[in-house]
Amino acid sequence: MSGAASAAGGLVRDRYRVAGGCLDCAGDVAGLLRGLPGAREVEVLGAAGVVVIGHDGRVTPELVVRRAAGLGIGLSPAGRPSPAPGGARRGWWRSPRLALLAAALALLLAGLAAHLARQHAAATGLYLATLAAGGIFPVRSAWQVLARRRLSIGTLLVAGAIGALALGEVAEAAMLVVVFSLGGVMEDYVADRARGSIRALMSLAPPVAALLHPDGTTAQIPVEELQPGELVLVRPGERLPTDGQVTAGSSWTDQSPVTGESIPAEVTAGSQVFGGTLNGPGALTIEVTKPYRETVLARVIEQVEQAQASRGTTQRFADRFGSIYTPVMFTLAALIAIGGPDAGLTAREAVYRGLVVLVVSCSCALVISVPTAVIAAISRGAREGILIKGGIHLETLARVRTVALDKTGTLTAGQPRLTSLIPLDGRRPETVLAFAAAAEAASEHPLAAAILDAAAERRLTVAPAPGAQATPGTGIHAVIDGHQVFVGRPPDPDNLPSQARQQLAALQTDGKTTVLVTIDGHPAGLLGIADQLRPEAARAVTALRRLGISHVVMLTGDNPATATAIAQVAGIGEWRASLLPDDKTAAVAALRSQAGPVAMVGDGINDAPALATADVGIAIGAAGTDVALETADIALMADDLGKLPAAITLARKAASTIRQNIALSLAAIAALDAAAVTGHMSLAAGLLLNEGSAVLIIANGLRLLRSEARRPAIPPATRSHRDELENQPAIS
Numbered sequence: 039m040s041g042a043a044s045a046a047g048g049l050v051r052d053r054y055r056v057a058g059g060c061l062d063c064a065g066d067v068a069g070l071l072r073g074l075p076g077a078r079e080v081e082v083l084g085a086a087g088v089v090v091i092g093h094d095g096r097v098t099p100e101l102v103v104r105r106a107a108g109l110g111i112g113l114s115p116a117g118r119p120s121p122a123p124g125g126a127r128r129g130w131w132r133s134p135r136l137a138l139l140a141a142a143l144a145l146l147l148a149g150l151a152a153h154l155a156r157q158h159a160a161a162t163g164l165y166l167a168t169l170a171a172g173g174i175f176p177v178r179s180a181w182q183v184l185a186r187r188r189l190s191i192g193t194l195l196v197a198g199a200i201g202a203l204a205l206g207e208v209a210e211a212a213m214l215v216v217v218f219s220l221g222g223v224m225e226d227y228v229a230d231r232a233r234g235s236i237r238a239l240m241s242l243a244p245p246v247a248a249l250l251h252p253d254g255t256t257a258q259i260p261v262e263e264l265q266p267g268e269l270v271l272v273r274p275g276e277r278l279p280t281d282g283q284v285t286a287g288s289s290w291t292d293q294s295p296v297t298g299e300s301i302p303a304e305v306t307a308g309s310q311v312f313g314g315t316l317n318g319p320g321a322l323t324i325e326v327t328k329p330y331r332e333t334v335l336a337r338v339i340e341q342v343e344q345a346q347a348s349r350g351t352t353q354r355f356a357d358r359f360g361s362i363y364t365p366v367m368f369t370l371a372a373l374i375a376i377g378g379p380d381a382g383l384t385a386r387e388a389v390y391r392g393l394v395v396l397v398v399s400c401s402c403a404l405v406i407s408v409p410t411a412v413i414a415a416i417s418r419g420a421r422e423g424i425l426i427k428g429g430i431h432l433e434t435l436a437r438v439r440t441v442a443l444d445k446t447g448t449l450t451a452g453q454p455r456l457t458s459l460i461p462l463d464g465r466r467p468e469t470v471l472a473f474a475a476a477a478e479a480a481s482e483h484p485l486a487a488a489i490l491d492a493a494a495e496r497r498l499t500v501a502p503a504p505g506a507q508a509t510p511g512t513g514i515h516a517v518i519d520g521h522q523v524f525v526g527r528p529p530d531p532d533n534l535p536s537q538a539r540q541q542l543a544a545l546q547t548d549g550k551t552t553v554l555v556t557i558d559g560h561p562a563g564l565l566g567i568a569d570q571l572r573p574e575a576a577r578a579v580t581a582l583r584r585l586g587i588s589h590v591v592m593l594t595g596d597n598p599a600t601a602t603a604i605a606q607v608a609g610i611g612e613w614r615a616s617l618l619p620d621d622k623t624a625a626v627a628a629l630r631s632q633a634g635p636v637a638m639v640g641d642g643i644n645d646a647p648a649l650a651t652a653d654v655g656i657a658i659g660a661a662g663t664d665v666a667l668e669t670a671d672i673a674l675m676a677d678d679l680g681k682l683p684a685a686i687t688l689a690r691k692a693a694s695t696i697r698q699n700i701a702l703s704l705a706a707i708a709a710l711d712a713a714a715v716t717g718h719m720s721l722a723a724g725l726l727l728n729e730g731s732a733v734l735i736i737a738n739g740l741r742l743l744r745s746e747a748r749r750p751a752i753p754p755a756t757r758s759h760r761d762e763l764e765n766q767p768a769i770s
Contacts, residue, residue, distance in 0.1 A: 049078055049092040053340075054102060056087035057112035070105060089113060135175050139219045142172030146216045153209065161209070168212040172219055173199065194368065194396045201393040202721055205386060213722040214397065217729060242295045242314035243335055247279035248272070250323060261313075262330040272322045280313040281333040282324035289320030296334055297423045297676035338425055338675075355700075367399030367711070374715065391717050398710040398724040407699040407732075411739030415692035418743050424685045425660065425673040435654050435672065435686060436693035440633040441587050442626055442648070444640035445594035445601065448658055448679065449608055450569040452641070454484050456492035458550060458566030460541050468498060470563030474555045475500040477516040477525045481508060485553060488567050489525075513553075521557050528554040534561060549603025568600070571607050574680040579609045581683035585690075589633050593622045593648070622648040639682060656682065692742055699735050706731040 067089065068080040076096030082089050089106075091097060099115050106113045149164030173196075180196040195218045202211035248256040250269040261279045264270065269285065272278055278291065290302040296312045305311055311324060314335040330336060371392040378388020412429040419426045426432050446452050461467050475493035478486035479502035493500050503516035503523070513526010531539045538561050545552045550566035582590050592613035594601050601615035614625055626648050630636045638645065638652035641659065649655030649670060657670035659677040674681040710728055713719040719727075 050095050050097075051090055051092045052097065052099070052102070052115065054089045054091070054099075054106075054113040054115055056089070057114045067106065067111060071102065074101060074105060135219075136223065138171050138174055139216070139223065142168045142212075142216050142219070145171060146212050149209065149212065165208040165212040169199070169203075169208075169215055172212075172215040176215065176219065194364070194399060198393045198396045198721065201389060201396070205390055205393075207390075207721065210721040214725055217722065217725045220729070242277060243330075243333075244277050244279050264326045264330060266326050266328060268326045270324050270326060272317050272324060274317060274319050274321060276317050278311055278313050278315050278317060278322075278324065280324075280326055280330055281328045281335075282311055282326045284309045284311060284322055285325050286323040287321050289322055290318040292316040292318070293676075294423070295421075296338070297678075334675075338420055363707075364399065367395060370715075371395040371399070387717070390721075391714070394714040394717075394719050394721055394724050395711070397721050398714045398719065398728050407703055407735045407739055408696055410736050411692060411695050411699055411742060414740050414742040415688055415695075419685065419688055422681075422684065423675040423678075424681055424688065425675060426685070426689075427671055427673075431654055431671040432689050432692050433696075434635055435637060435689035438635045438637045438654060438686065439587055440589040440591070440629050440636045441582055441682070442591045442593050442629060442636060442638045442652065443610070444622075444638075444645050444648075445592055445596060445604055446569060447641040448639055449575045449592060449604060449610075450571055451677075452569065454488040454551070454567050455570050456488050456565060457568050457570070458545060458564070459492070460545075460564040460566070462535070462538055462541075462561045462563050465557075465562045467563070468496065470555050471496065471565075472498050472500060473518055473521070473523050473557060473562070474525045474553070474565060476503045476518050477506055477514050477523050479503065480506055481514060485551065485567055489553070489565065522559065524556045525553060528552055528564075538564065546599060549597075549600035551600075568603075571604060572677075572679055574678060575608045578679040578682055581680070582686070585683060585686055587686070589629065591625075591629060593617055593625050595622075619645075619647050623651045626651045637686075639679075656685070658682075688742075695739055695742055699739055702731075702735050702738070706735070 068082050071077060071080045071089065071091060074091075074093070074097050076094045077091055078094065079092040080089065089102075091102060103113050145164050145168040149161045149168060152158075152161035152164055176199075177196055180193040184193060195214065199211045199214045202208075202214060243261060245261060246258045247261050247264055248271040249259050249264070250256055250271045256271050264280050270279060270282070274289070284305050284307050286307060288304075288306040290304050291311055292302045293312060293315045295314050295316075302318060303309075305322065310327075311322075312335065313330070313333045373392075374395060375389045375392030378391060379385055381388075383391065409429070412432060415432055416426050416429075426435075443449055456471075459467050459471060461470050471489070471493055474489050475498065478489050479500055490500070503518045506514055506516035508514045509526070513524055516523050516525075528534070528542055531542055534542065541564050542552055542554075545564060545566045548566070548568075550568045553565040553567060554561060555563045555565065579590055589612065590610055592601065592605050592608070592610045594604075594613065594615055595617050596604075596615060598615040601613050605611075605613040614621075617625065622645065626636055626638050630653065635653040637654040637656055638648050639656045639658060640649055641657065649657065654672060655670045656672045656674065658674045658679060658681075660670060660673035660675050672685060674685065706728075710719070710724060710731075714724055
């Protein structure tokens with residue numbers, strides 16, 4: 039997204055944001071832009087307010103902006119970070135459209151005052167002036183749409199105003215123009231609120247970065263010009279300009295804009311960091327790892343915009359309804375105007391009633407209220423670290439009553455830790471751990487890392503044992519301070535002393551991987567190693583049950599004993615162990631056949647087949663995993679399982695709001711059309727009620743943008759695993 043452009047498949051893809059006007063009401067925007075020389079494909083994402091143009095390089099932003107302006111649509115290149123939240127904006131008084139509307143409103147009020155004063159000639163003149171000022175933009179837009187043999191809502195309005203003038207209803211024609219234009223501005227405003235979250239995301243990344251030269255000097259350059267391998271300096275209190283790896287300095291960063299995690303993360307040399315996050319009290323030197331358009335923040339913005347293209351059932355219904363409704367109402371109005379005299383109406387009454395039908399049919403409430411609610415929910419989720427990739431996934435998640443959870447990396451942290459240290463034969467715990475760490479110091483096995491981490495947390499001095507020899511599947515032998523040391527898989531329990539056999543059985547029953555340490559052939563200690571349950575896992579499972587999720591199932595490739603232990607601690611009553619990837623896929627399919635739509639939660643890599651098979655695939659910790667960010671239907675950006683109940687709650691609120699909007703829209707359409715056809719509605723009253731109902735319905739969808747107040751960001755508290763190990767009771 040360099041300046042809004044990216045290349046794919048030999049095409050340059052430029053992205054433009056709507057700076058003014060309504061994409062849904064403007065007619066064939068895509069058809070107009072496809073006519074540009076060199077344009078190959080055009081995608082209009084109405085609710086996100088984005089237009090994507092694929093071209094061969096000949097389409098310039100100036101040409102696109104000028105062509106779209108012909109339909110009353112203001113476009114501006116998208117993708118660059120904004121210099122200030124929300125970007126620079128002109129005052130309303132500097133917009134020609136709004137200035138003319140203000141003038142028309144003033145003239146209309148003056149005309150009404152003159153009418154009340156019985157100055158009819160002056161009132162008529164003011165009404166005509168109102169039409170001249172307020173009708174410029176609607177007439178121009180309607181003409182351009184008609185030139186391409188299409189109808190738009192603006193076309194119906196202009197036809198209604200011309201008809202009112204022909205009948206001598208100058209005042210009502212003037213009110214039509216003003217009320218319609220004012221309603222359009224209000225609809226643009228409330229719809230723009232949904233797009234505000236995307237603009238807020240864009241404003242998080244600073245427009246420039248401090249490029250660090252080898253001599254220690256810095257230079258300010260645009261962030262989109264940063265290249266992988268370059269170093270940037272981030273001072274205390276500044277936002278990080280791009281994704282990268284810390285090479286020098288230590289601080290904490292508030293990652294909530296990307297991950298939704300309210301507790302800042304400590305960062306030191308070697309830590310991965312994300313663009314758009316806020317640096318704490320320390321200066322950081324960061325090596326750029328990705329071009330700007332591939333950063334997590336840039337990709338989240340693009341995918342939130344693209345989510346509009348993935349439409350759910352309700353949104354497809356609204357789109358189909360809108361495509362049929364306008365021409366049907368136009369035909370109905372013509373039939374009433376032509377056939378009214380045969381039904382006992384005068385010619386004037388028939389034409390007027392047909393005009394009223396035209397006016398009340400000028401509503402896009404249903405067409406845009408559904409996608410506005412969808413994009414509001416998606417934007418809200420992105421703000422809270424929940425990336426939902428389309429309305430269809432939002433809709434499906436709301437219907438889910440079964441959740442399948444992977445174990446490693448989802449319910450657990452995915453990092454084996456030493457949880458039990460049981461000395462034998464009168465040995466001190468520190469002695470046993472020191473011998474084991476020295477033997478394992480050169481090993482790359484995950485269990486060795488757990489032993490070394492525990493030794494480091496206890497601040498034990500560990501010198502690698504020279505000449506240590508590893509036997510695959512058995513363990514490692516070493517000579518340490520003249521002692522023969524073995525660290526590895528326990529032998530046949532019958533060869534162990536009675537106390538050791540009991541301790542070993544207890545550890546294995548608890549689902550822990552057990553390591554035996556022997557010194558000079560005698561059992562010296564047992565080490566219990568386990569992948570730790572996430573702190574929030576049990577709370578998340580409880581929250582899922584409170585949401586009415588009837589089946590919470592754990593799927594794991596681990597052994598049954600470990601699966602049983604983890605499931606019991608997490609509060610999960612159903613689990614399946616020793617599963618290969620194909621087995622997980624089959625398990626998801628079986629769950630769907632038993633209980634309906636299934637959401638599968640995993641890390642997005644090892645669980646890819648199961649995620650793809652599920653009705654909704656949800657990846658956890660996607661901020662640091664490119665594959666998860668790309669493949670999942672929904673991505674929980676932080677390593678926080680607690681975001682899962684929040685995502686389901688948001689989806690259900692969105693589904694409820696969408697149902698409300700559809701019901702309200704259809705009720706408003708039915709009531710207004712019935713009143714218009716039966717002659718119980720005037721032109722001005724019909725349009726006023728029409729526009730008012732549309733604004734209220736759209737505003738109802740925008741309630742989804744509201745969220746609970748966040749706790750203020752505070753420096754993270756740390757708790758060493760050493761404390762956890764010391765406080766854990768020994769197994770006896």
